Amino acid sequence: MVMASPYRVVLTSTDREVLDGWVRAGSTPQRTVLRALIVLMAADGNSNAHIAAELGVCVDTARKWRARFYHRGIEGLTDAPRSGRPPRYSPSQVTAVKAWACQLPTEHELPLSRWSAPELARQLLIDGISASVSTVRRWLAQDVLKPWRYQSWIFVRDQQFETKAAVVLDLYARRYDGVELGADEYVISADEKPSIQARRRCHPTQPAGPGRPMRVNHDYRRGGALAYLAAYDVHHARVFGRCETTTGIAPFTALVDQVMSQEPYASAERVFWVVDNGSSHRGRAAIDRLAARYPNAVMVHTPKHASWLNQVEIYFSIIQRKVLSPNDFEDLDDVERRLLDFEDRYNATAVPFKWRYTTADLHRHLERLDHHDRTRQAA
Numbered sequence: 046m047v048m049a050s051p052y053r054v055v056l057t058s059t060d061r062e063v064l065d066g067w068v069r070a071g072s073t074p075q076r077t078v079l080r081a082l083i084v085l086m087a088a089d090g091n092s093n094a095h096i097a098a099e100l101g102v103c104v105d106t107a108r109k110w111r112a113r114f115y116h117r118g119i120e121g122l123t124d125a126p127r128s129g130r131p132p133r134y135s136p137s138q139v140t141a142v143k144a145w146a147c148q149l150p151t152e153h154e155l156p157l158s159r160w161s162a163p164e165l166a167r168q169l170l171i172d173g174i175s176a177s178v179s180t181v182r183r184w185l186a187q188d189v190l191k192p193w194r195y196q197s198w199i200f201v202r203d204q205q206f207e208t209k210a211a212v213v214l215d216l217y218a219r220r221y222d223g224v225e226l227g228a229d230e231y232v233i234s235a236d237e238k239p240s241i242q243a244r245r246r247c248h249p250t251q252p253a254g255p256g257r258p259m260r261v262n263h264d265y266r267r268g269g270a271l272a273y274l275a276a277y278d279v280h281h282a283r284v285f286g287r288c289e290t291t292t293g294i295a296p297f298t299a300l301v302d303q304v305m306s307q308e309p310y311a312s313a314e315r316v317f318w319v320v321d322n323g324s325s326h327r328g329r330a331a332i333d334r335l336a337a338r339y340p341n342a343v344m345v346h347t348p349k350h351a352s353w354l355n356q357v358e359i360y361f362s363i364i365q366r367k368v369l370s371p372n373d374f375e376d377l378d379d380v381e382r383r384l385l386d387f388e389d390r391y392n393a394t395a396v397p398f399k400w401r402y403t404t405a406d407l408h409r410h411l412e413r414l415d416h417h418d419r420t421r422q423a424a
Contacts, residue, residue, distance in 0.1 A: 049092065050108070052114075052115035054084060054087040054088045054114060054115060056088045061085070065081075068082060079100065079102070083106070084122070086100075087114075093108045094107075134180075138174050141172065142165055142174075142181055142184050142185070143190060145160065145165055145168055145169070146165060150164075159195060160192035161192075162185070163178050166178045166180075169181070202349065205348070206348040206351070207407060210351060210354060213319055213354050213355075214354070214402065214403060214407060216232045216279075217232065227314055230317070231316045232278070232317045233279070233316060233318050234277045234279055234319045234356040235318055236275065236320065236352075236355055237272055237273070238272065238275070239270075240270045241271055241273055242268070242270045243267070243269055243374040243379065245265055245267075245268050245373070246265045247262055271289065271290060273384055274288075274297065275360060275361070276301075276303075276304050276318075277360050279397065279400075280397055282395035283392055283395070284388050284392055284395070285300070286385065287300055287303060288380070288381040294326075294331075298334075301335065318344045319356075320344060320345070320346060320355070321346070321355055322349055331344060332344045356398055364384065364387060
């Protein structure tokens with residue numbers, strides 16, 4: 046004779062709707078579906094033995110989930126929290142490694158420039174905490190701490206930084222002194238890339254193959270160095286370049302002559318030359334020298350330490366990636382030929398850079414820096 050369970054299951058309409066939903070949903074875990082079926086069959090008056098036989102489980106399983114539902118309802122069908130293995134490290138020990146990571150090693154007279162995970166693990170061992178390198182990395186990852194990484198920064202020292210930078214940014218937006226530039230006014234970004242070496246590899250460079258990158262021999266013979274000067278028409282995406290043995294006033298003047306002697310620049314209303322503060326074109330003397338040579342040319346200097354404002358630097362980064370790296374040239378003639386040939390290739394399809402940084406962005410950026418500086422001083 047089958048004994049009736051003392052736990053008589055009675056379902057409300059809400060309980061039955063929830064349990065039916067679990068059974069029908071394809072995303073419900075199978076263990077949850079099984080528990081829901083046990084309760085539904087129990088509510089229909091089935092014994093534990095009958096439920097076990099129908100669902101292919103032992104009687105104890107049917108008894109367990111019937112009782113859990115009887116005492117706790119729907120919540121009783123969820124897994125009870127498990128204690129698990131007790132933590133090996135206390136919160137204070139985890140905090141200790143993060144505290145070390147947020148301090149410079151030199152503050153504790155340690156002969157390290159920055160922390161690495163192995164060095165932090167070693168320091169913890171000195172403090173009596175034995176933790177593996179992988180454990181240290183996992184603790185640091187909780188707060189996205191990476192003390193082995195660093196980035197450089199520099200203070201804005203030019204008192205007129207915003208004023209000077211705004212002139213350059215306005216020119217990129219085709220404005221000068223608050224007035225829109227005309228169709229016969231141009232903006233040229235110019236600079237020099239010095240000391241480009243010709244490194245002749247001692248063994249021929251091998252092209253890439255299946256599953257293998259290009260291979261470049263480490264050993265090389267030096268073939269001298271040259272300077273590459275370039276002027277970039279900001280709004281028409283045209284590059285004018287030349288190679289010289291060195292940088293200086295005379296090579297830069299030759300670049301200016303190369304651009305200003307041809308149309309549309311020769312007869313333009315104004316041609317603005319955006320340059321940095323390099324010795325070839327520094328200060329008032331360079332402005333006067335350019336104006337005396339070409340009355341329609343206006344030199345505009347970027348602020349100090351603001352080469353990122355000079356768009357020709359973007360072109361220099363392109364030739365560094367596509368032309369000069371890896372450096373493998375027979376001689377300087379080969380370097381010059383490659384640079385000038387790439388210039389023609391670039392001009393054939395070039396479009397202006399999508400320059401989005403505006404004077405409003407600059408102002409917000411400088412305000413944040415000023416607020417940060419005031420906060421740091423107050424602290």
